[in-house]
Amino acid sequence: MPVVSMTVNGKSASADVEARTLLVQFIREQLGLTGTHVGCDTSQCGACVVHVDGRAVKSCTMLAAQADGADIVTIEGLAKNGELHPVQAAFREHHGLQCGFCTPGMIMTAVDMIRRKPDLDEETVREELEGNICRCTGYHNIVKAILAASREMR
Amino acid sequence: MSDAASGEGIGQPVRRKEDFRFITGNGHYTDDINRPRQTWAYFLRSPHAHARIKSIDTSAAEAAPGVVAIFTGRHVADDGLGGLICGWTVTSKDGTPMKVGPHPILALDTVRYVGDHVAMVVAETLADARAAAEMIDVDYDALPAAASLSACQNAAAPQVHPEAPRNTCFEWELGNKAETEAAFAKAGRIVKLDLKNNRLIPNAMEPRAALGEFDKGTGIYTLHTTSQNPHVARLVLSAFVGVAPEHKLRVIAPDVGGGFGSKIFIYAEETACVWAAAKVGRPIKWTADRSEAFLSDAHGRDHLSHAELALDKDGKFLALRVKTVANLGAYLSTFSASVPTYLYGTLLSGQYDIPAVYVEVDGVYTHTAPVDAYRGAGRPEATYLVERIVETAARETGIDPAELRRRNYIRTFPHQTPVIMNYDTGDYEASLAAAMEAIDYKGFPARKSEAAKRGKLRGIGFSSYIEACGIAPSAAVGSLGAGVGLWESAEVRVNPTGNVEVLTGSHSHGQGHETTFAQLVASRLGVPLANVEIVHGDTDKVQFGMGTYGSRSGAVGMSAIVKALDKIEAKAKKIAAHLMEAAVEDIVFENGTFTVQGTDKSLAWAELSLAAYTAHGFPSGEIEPGLKEGAFYDPVNFTFPSGCHICEVEIDPDTGVTKIEKFVAVDDFGTVINPMIVEGQVHGGIAQGVGQALLEHGIYDAESGQLITGSYMDYCMPRADDLPSFDLGFTTTICPSNPLGMKGCGEAGAIASPPAIINAVTDALGIRDIEMPATPARVWTALQSATPRAAAE
Amino acid sequence: MYQFNYERPKTLADAEALLGKADDPKILAGGQTLIPTLKQRLAMPSDVIDIGGIGELDFIRAEGDAVMIGAATRHATVAQSADVKKHNPALAALAGSIGDPAVRHMGTLGGSIANNDPAADYPAACLGLDAKIHTTRRLIEADEFFKGMFETALQDGEIVKEVTFPHPEKAAYMKFPNPASRYAMVGVFVSRGPWGVRVAVTGAGQNGVFRIAEMEEALAKNWSPDAVANIKVPATGLNSDLHGTAEYRAHLVTVMAKRAVAAAG
Known part of the structure; x- marks a missing residue:
């Protein structure tokens, strides 16, 4: 079994895992960080999105071993010193969540989106959300929250 | 009121209390919970839609690494467990009760749909369980399947249950047949329409999950599960399945990631997990993967209907008659019989004064997954039928669709329809007018011709909907076949320090009860919102409750809280009177302070709360210590949210792609506690309606009964770029049937929007009908056979 | 997923050697198709050889009248590359339209064409731009490379190294x-x-x-x-x-x- 080591939310984590262990399993089961969710098995819903070396990826479609040596940030690591990330704050302010299940993936995707495209407009946000599915909100307030956060962070 | 001024009271868009845990990854969903010595379950499912099980050989699998136990239907039967039940009995027009086939937890000798449960493997890890399941040797005798809704009642069709000849579970009717026939006989015009209401697959983003435990020392079972109504789950598992007596079974529904109806029902998986936990002496965890969810969550809709509307020469509706065949799937799910009957037929009068309505519904079995309540449950099907045929009538009579609706609106209340419902209040004209204004109906012809210049086909469609929520008066539903009452409970516990815990039988899985319920309590007691905690979802904490579905939690759940708060206030006033040495009648309670009328004596909420528990010097026998009250609220009527949705689409005739250019929704929900949350509920519902109208379709192969749309590769979920932002408005008539005047908002979008969209698409294409979902391929195909008018216009 | 051995070679030579030794290996590049396939237990490789860590396969170079792209280059990298955008904006746009943003952060050019999913985007770019596919063994013309659904001209153990896209007008x-x-x-x-x-x-x-x-x-x-x-x-x-x-x-x-x-x- 490979030993995988990575930094997760600023802390080093290391474990012997089966080669077939997915990154999301490592995060949820080995590290007990259950904020990252699994909503599908075809890499489409995006509930599992985390940042690997600063880029949004679907942790259900990556082996833990592929992330060996990487720097991982999950939803639990987004707030700093007790202060919400502007995207987290915007999701609350604009009611961008209902049941909360897709929310961690949505927020991690949104943070990555704003990093890559600081000048977002509604159409771009909707396109960029192609890999994240929400069944509750109709996306209306998610889009609003991301646009507000991107303005805030400019 | 000071609470309103501080932005926390009723009517304020208070930011949600529950959000912090969800945006920081600290929610606790069922799959997030783990127990020491936990094992994992994997269900071996039928690959056949219909087959006889000749034998099951588990010997190789039992010897596989990590396997703890394997259970089949034989084990379940030997242990004397009952099957899953349907909690609503529908009676056919000949007076006979519906014909029910047994619904075993694990199949005994026959499997009846692809995904039916054949065996449960319990192992040290999920991977071990799954690997072992592949080693189970099941000898099937594959049989022909009745997977087609239109053909399943044919004499030659394969039978799902021997108990139900012609696969017909019930032949139900509602309304006045003779009056309807008479009205049709004298009608100036009859409009006919055949409609399909497409099958939907729920897809709450959190897949169903269960964690069963058994404490050998106390004999108590605990089940964590993804439920919208944990008490009902406990009742069914105890009284009907016989897992354990009610007092020895605790059901907890922690954070639940969306339900939409699909988590009302009691399924085989959670039942097997909690039952088997005692057998293996270890906790058992099961979480569906999305593919399993597609196969085994109860699906929604799936109707075939023929409708006829009789009008006089002025466009006044005289009568409506409807024949519907409703798919129930292979087994009756927990409430499935009620959905295409009492949640459907009773709404067929719509917003209209129709003197005669008659509906017949055949509920039929097919070799497909069970069909039950889903996001609107019966009411979207009714609204689709009514609003499609009304729009069709407008086109055939040449009367403007808004004008035809106006001519037929109900304008005096209460209004008794021919199909049970007694509408208490509403103002349909107001929502129609507001919606037409918002979408600039007058400007539509100009927008249409501008689109035509760009080669695009523009269309507009209306939907004036009504729904029955606030489910439901217990006596009424009891007389119609429900096995339960549909009241709600609440308990308000005031702690000695003055903060408040409210226990509710409702369950929040996205609706924001922790905020809206707290707004009510904070507003009433004059305490800060932060000092109110809403407790739900645990049968050990809340004594009993009926759960959350059918947009009932505001109108019914909050009404129960109001009743409990009334009792709290009465008791608190008694204590205040004693402490301030005044008469109870002279005590005024306002903004969290008790005062004696006409004096400067006052007592703060926190002081009173403490005094309630110190109980020093309470006159013995007159005032009990403590401040805690419970209430059960049984509604006196359904509530009737209504409104008007208008959709404007543009179609690219080259590709068949439909783009929603504008979507206006004007709803009347009565009193709104938190407009931010209510708007969010409407947004989500409209997205579901767009999904049903343009994108989503659960399809089984008619011959083999295989589910063709079994993943997001083929089942088209609405994504952000499929949708526009929505334009919402509200008109208000206060509901007279409950203390807060609330009607309910959770399903309005899903109920109202599909006909608005399809009316717009058919308007753009210049055709009579198009099947949902109106996919690009279907729209393009329709254009190829349409008259040149559509393309050339 | 079934069990498999996992290797993450640092050089192409090591990767070839590992492929040669394994019974029934699969090459993992970005994994955006292979991992879902493994999760559904539709494949049971003995070994998964992860070429995602081979630095020499991750590059974009504009030279003369063509852009050379390493097989392990991510879709997002291609989409954002100044060289690709300048010389071949259609290719950059295509790469930026594959899957969704998270998929583009992992998926690779080599993985896409070696898999040859009939609904994948990159094969259209290769064929539509008369691309040259360089492998560990030879150069294959795009016209010769794509052989049918999930089939290519690649032999067992042969790894795509780079694709040369000539600049279009x-x-x-x-x-x-x-x-x-x-x-x-x-x-x-x-x-x-x-x-x-x-x-x-x-x-x-x-x-x-x-x-x-x-x-x-x-x-x-x-x-x-x-x-x-x-x-x-x-x-x-x-x-x-x-x-x-x-x-x-x-x-x-x-x-x-x-x-x-x-x-x-």
């Missing part, structure tokens, strides 16, 4: 995505360059990516949307499923080709 890619999966239901890549005119179609064909000679000839004579607007593609050999008939796909090929030419300018 004009090029564009138009995709009609499957409404559910968002893979290409019909994707048409058109180009004009030293190789003449190419029209390559992905998503529609039962045997994967293909060219349309009639459209290429018409565009060679007259590079304009009108030149292809009336060319009907036969439905024979096209996919037909719940998302659309072969006739619908055939029609979409013409529409997308027309739009691609318009977009290419």
Whole structure:
């Protein structure tokens, strides 16, 4: 079994895992960080999105071993010193969540989106959300929250 | 009121209390919970839609690494467990009760749909369980399947249950047949329409999950599960399945990631997990993967209907008659019989004064997954039928669709329809007018011709909907076949320090009860919102409750809280009177302070709360210590949210792609506690309606009964770029049937929007009908056979 | 997933050696197709050789009249590359339209073409731009590389190293995505360059990516949307499923080709 080591939310984590262990399993089961969710098995819903070396990826479609040596940030690591990330704050302010299940993936995707495209407009946000599915909100307030956060962070 | 001024009271868009845990990854969903010595379950499912099980050989699998136990239907039967039940009995027009086939937890000798449960493997890890399941040797005798809704009642069709000849579970009717026939006989015009209401697959983003435990020392079972109504789950598992007596079974529904109806029902998986936990002496965890969810969550809709509307020469509706065949799937799910009957037929009068309505519904079995309540449950099907045929009538009579609706609106209340419902209040004209204004109906012809210049086909469609929520008066539903009452409970516990815990039988899985319920309590007691905690979802904490579905939690759940708060206030006033040495009648309670009328004596909420528990010097026998009250609220009527949705689409005739250019929704929900949350509920519902109208379709192969749309590769979920932002408005008539005047908002979008969209698409294409979902391929195909008018216009 | 051995070589030579030793290996590049396949237990490799950590496969170089892209280069990197955007904006746009942003952060050029999913985008770019595919053993012309659904000219143990995309004069890619999966239901890549005119179609064909000679000839004579607007593609050999008939796909090929030419300018 490979030993995988990575930094997760600023802390080093290391474990012997089966080669077939997915990154999301490592995060949820080995590290007990259950904020990252699994909503599908075809890499489409995006509930599992985390940042690997600063880029949004679907942790259900990556082996833990592929992330060996990487720097991982999950939803639990987004707030700093007790202060919400502007995207987290915007999701609350604009009611961008209902049941909360897709929310961690949505927020991690949104943070990555704003990093890559600081000048977002509604159409771009909707396109960029192609890999994240929400069944509750109709996306209306998610889009609003991301646009507000991107303005805030400019 | 000071609470309103501080932005926390009723009517304020208070930011949600529950959000912090969800945006920081600290929610606790069922799959997030783990127990020491936990094992994992994997269900071996039928690959056949219909087959006889000749034998099951588990010997190789039992010897596989990590396997703890394997259970089949034989084990379940030997242990004397009952099957899953349907909690609503529908009676056919000949007076006979519906014909029910047994619904075993694990199949005994026959499997009846692809995904039916054949065996449960319990192992040290999920991977071990799954690997072992592949080693189970099941000898099937594959049989022909009745997977087609239109053909399943044919004499030659394969039978799902021997108990139900012609696969017909019930032949139900509602309304006045003779009056309807008479009205049709004298009608100036009859409009006919055949409609399909497409099958939907729920897809709450959190897949169903269960964690069963058994404490050998106390004999108590605990089940964590993804439920919208944990008490009902406990009742069914105890009284009907016989897992354990009610007092020895605790059901907890922690954070639940969306339900939409699909988590009302009691399924085989959670039942097997909690039952088997005692057998293996270890906790058992099961979480569906999305593919399993597609196969085994109860699906929604799936109707075939023929409708006829009789009008006089002025466009006044005289009568409506409807024949519907409703798919129930292979087994009756927990409430499935009620959905295409009492949640459907009773709404067929719509917003209209129709003197005669008659509906017949055949509920039929097919070799497909069970069909039950889903996001609107019966009411979207009714609204689709009514609003499609009304729009069709407008086109055939040449009367403007808004004008035809106006001519037929109900304008005096209460209004008794021919199909049970007694509408208490509403103002349909107001929502129609507001919606037409918002979408600039007058400007539509100009927008249409501008689109035509760009080669695009523009269309507009209306939907004036009504729904029955606030489910439901217990006596009424009891007389119609429900096995339960549909009241709600609440308990308000005031702690000695003055903060408040409210226990509710409702369950929040996205609706924001922790905020809206707290707004009510904070507003009433004059305490800060932060000092109110809403407790739900645990049968050990809340004594009993009926759960959350059918947009009932505001109108019914909050009404129960109001009743409990009334009792709290009465008791608190008694204590205040004693402490301030005044008469109870002279005590005024306002903004969290008790005062004696006409004096400067006052007592703060926190002081009173403490005094309630110190109980020093309470006159013995007159005032009990403590401040805690419970209430059960049984509604006196359904509530009737209504409104008007208008959709404007543009179609690219080259590709068949439909783009929603504008979507206006004007709803009347009565009193709104938190407009931010209510708007969010409407947004989500409209997205579901767009999904049903343009994108989503659960399809089984008619011959083999295989589910063709079994993943997001083929089942088209609405994504952000499929949708526009929505334009919402509200008109208000206060509901007279409950203390807060609330009607309910959770399903309005899903109920109202599909006909608005399809009316717009058919308007753009210049055709009579198009099947949902109106996919690009279907729209393009329709254009190829349409008259040149559509393309050339 | 079934059990497998996992290796993450640092050099191409090590990767080849590992492939040579293994019973039934699979190459993992970005994993965006392979991992879902493994999760559904549709493949049972003895070894998974992860080439994602081989630095020499991750590069973009513009040299002379072509852009060379390493096989392990992520879609997002291609989409954002200044060199690709400058010399071959159609290719950058295509890479930026694959899957969703998270998929583009992991998926690779080499993985996409070696898998040759009939609904993948990159095969249309390779065929539509007369690309040269360099492997550990040889150079394969795009015309020779794609052999049918999930089939390529690659032999066991042969690894794609880089793809050379010659600069087009004009090029564009138009995709009609499957409404559910968002893979290409019909994707048409058109180009004009030293190789003449190419029209390559992905998503529609039962045997994967293909060219349309009639459209290429018409565009060679007259590079304009009108030149292809009336060319009907036969439905024979096209996919037909719940998302659309072969006739619908055939029609979409013409529409997308027309739009691609318009977009290419």
